[in-house]
Amino acid sequence: MKIIVNGLGIIGASLCASLRAAGHEVYGRNRSREPIGYALEHGYIDGEATSYDGAEVIFLALPPEITLRELTQGRFPDGAIVSDICGVKVAAEEAVYAERRNYRYVGTHPMAGKETSGIRSASPDLFARANLVVTVSERTDASAVSVVRRLAKDMGFGKITTCTAQEHDRMIAVTSQLAHVVANAYVRSETARSAHGFTGGSFQDMTRVAGVDEEMWTQLYLYNRENLLAETDGLIRRLEEYRDALAAGDGEKLRGLLREGRLAREEYLKKQ
Amino acid sequence: MKIIVNGLGIIGASLCASLRAAGHEVYGRNRSREPIGYALEHGYIDGEATSYDGAEVIFLALPPEITLRELTQGRFPDGAIVSDICGVKVAAEEAVYAERRNYRYVGTHPMAGKETSGIRSASPDLFARANLVVTVSERTDASAVSVVRRLAKDMGFGKITTCTAQEHDRMIAVTSQLAHVVANAYVRSETARSAHGFTGGSFQDMTRVAGVDEEMWTQLYLYNRENLLAETDGLIRRLEEYRDALAAGDGEKLRGLLREGRLAREEYLKKQ
Numbered sequence: 001m002k003i004i005v006n007g008l009g010i011i012g013a014s015l016c017a018s019l020r021a022a023g024h025e026v027y028g029r030n031r032s033r034e035p036i037g038y039a040l041e042h043g044y045i046d047g048e049a050t051s052y053d054g055a056e057v058i059f060l061a062l063p064p065e066i067t068l069r070e071l072t073q074g075r076f077p078d079g080a081i082v083s084d085i086c087g088v089k090v091a092a093e094e095a096v097y098a099e100r101r102n103y104r105y106v107g108t109h110p111m112a113g114k115e116t117s118g119i120r121s122a123s124p125d126l127f128a129r130a131n132l133v134v135t136v137s138e139r140t141d142a143s144a145v146s147v148v149r150r151l152a153k154d155m156g157f158g159k160i161t162t163c164t165a166q167e168h169d170r171m172i173a174v175t176s177q178l179a180h181v182v183a184n185a186y187v188r189s190e191t192a193r194s195a196h197g198f199t200g201g202s203f204q205d206m207t208r209v210a211g212v213d214e215e216m217w218t219q220l221y222l223y224n225r226e227n228l229l230a231e232t233d234g235l236i237r238r239l240e241e242y243r244d245a246l247a248a249g250d251g252e253k254l255r256g257l258l259r260e261g262r263l264a265r266e267e268y269l270k271k272q
Numbered sequence: 273m274k275i276i277v278n279g280l281g282i283i284g285a286s287l288c289a290s291l292r293a294a295g296h297e298v299y300g301r302n303r304s305r306e307p308i309g310y311a312l313e314h315g316y317i318d319g320e321a322t323s324y325d326g327a328e329v330i331f332l333a334l335p336p337e338i339t340l341r342e343l344t345q346g347r348f349p350d351g352a353i354v355s356d357i358c359g360v361k362v363a364a365e366e367a368v369y370a371e372r373r374n375y376r377y378v379g380t381h382p383m384a385g386k387e388t389s390g391i392r393s394a395s396p397d398l399f400a401r402a403n404l405v406v407t408v409s410e411r412t413d414a415s416a417v418s419v420v421r422r423l424a425k426d427m428g429f430g431k432i433t434t435c436t437a438q439e440h441d442r443m444i445a446v447t448s449q450l451a452h453v454v455a456n457a458y459v460r461s462e463t464a465r466s467a468h469g470f471t472g473g474s475f476q477d478m479t480r481v482a483g484v485d486e487e488m489w490t491q492l493y494l495y496n497r498e499n500l501l502a503e504t505d506g507l508i509r510r511l512e513e514y515r516d517a518l519a520a521g522d523g524e525k526l527r528g529l530l531r532e533g534r535l536a537r538e539e540y541l542k543k544q
Contacts, residue, residue, distance in 0.1 A: 111472030161469035179474040184533030197433035200383030202451040205477040210537040214530035258486035261456030265482040
């Protein structure tokens with residue numbers, strides 16, 4: 001199956017690498033030349049694509065705003081499957097279905113990544129056992145979804161969850177977006193600036209994703225403003241509970257809150 | 273060197289295992305029998321100790337309140353080095369120096385652990401390359417500190433930082449305590465309850481240490497109330513900045529905050 005991936009960052013290049021490793025014919029497209037050379041050298045792609053011509057499946061692995069532009073202005077072959085990996089899905093879907101399209105749209109969001117970006121962070125096994133969310137609406141072509149799911153299996157994804165774009169955006173606010181906000185806010189503590197020598201795994205993990213690409217994440221946050229606001233408010237409210245218990249020296253209350261969190265975590269792990 | 277470790281949980285048993293692997297003579301003491309049997313079976317200890325008699329160095333790897341009780345009521349041999357691994361150090365030091373002691377006290381805090389507890393989570397390499405904080409005051413015996421530092425090297429610790437108990441407690445509020453509060457508060461999101469299938473590394477890392485032993489951590493938090501309050505307030509204030517920028521749809525502001533966090537993280541990594 002001839003596949004074109006537009007955007008050879010960590011996700012796009014890992015899409016290429018894992019799909020090609022599974023035997024697909026994969027072409028890469030990228031604004032700048034250097035990642036194309038890198039992808040060729042590392043065997044991530046069969047060659048460069050300068051248009052979408054001849055592709056059966058196209059993945060858009062581009063920053064949010066460019067993804068929306070491409071979904072509305074890209075020149076895709078008739079009937080091609082076009083899938084974006086953008087981290088917000090309502091905005092993408094709205095852009096697609098604003099008009100009648102000649103292509104079949106399937107939204108995806110790989111729940112994988114690293115705290116680094118760019119093609120040098122890509123790898124053929126980035127998606128191994130990772131979660132993938134596939135978003136669908138009543139306008140989605142069922143056979144296109146089947147193809148995307150099959151390709152996702154080829155890429156090594158573990159659990160593949162199908163849901164609406166609305167559901168995706170609501171969930172992602174807490175499973176990804178807020179985690180990046182918190183890590184970023186956490187590491188800005190003045191005390192933390194002189195913390196080396198005092199840190200262990202909990203600090204490392206808490207701040208691992210603090211170094212976000214501020215341009216991309218600002219876009220993602222604004223596209224999912226209401227959901228992220230609700231989750232941020234919820235977390236602030238909960239933190240204030242611990243804060244108040246602490247200020248009051250209320251051990252009973254503190255124990256109760258910590259217990260609730262422990263049980264929630266255990267519940268979550270059980271469902272894994 | 274004959275060493276006795278009181279408390280065979282994850283930390284205490286790992287102290288035994290790493291010290292014995294380095295050739296020391298190590299005896300374990302524990303309220304319940306089962307961990308003693310486990311430690312013997314796994315070669316973590318040379319035998320059981322029922323008193324501190326004959327020990328040159330004693331490690332107390334007990335919950336905070338029991339540690340304070342033991343530091344004030346334990347029957348230690350004259351001149352023995354007694355080191356607690358309690359996560360708060362001002363309270364421990366105050367307990368020790370409330371009276372003249374027949375032992376030499378050195379506070380330690382291994383910045384290592386797991387999201388699980390108990391002897392089954394222990395291992396001889398738990399401390400490999402981990403940070404250790406050693407707390408000292410003008411009453412601390414310098415030769416006792418040297419012995420503890422040497423033993424810490426034997427246990428595999430990486431960076432060993434010496435500071436006052438006050439400095440330790442101030443730093444630990446942000447490098448460990450608040451991280452546990454945040455993870456615990458984070459996982460209590462109602463949305464997160466149905467989040468499996470939508471999670472990636474950022475959620476896993478953010479909530480990894482959520483399942484704290486609420487009894488122990490309540491004690492730790494209350495002993496370090498003021499420092500933890502200051503850090504919790506600071507984080508809430510910073511989260512409100514992102515929240516307000518988001519509510520106002522202020523991309524410029526959001527980008528600025530995220531950039532600040534990214535730079536703080538880069539600064540931190542450079543110092544590592």
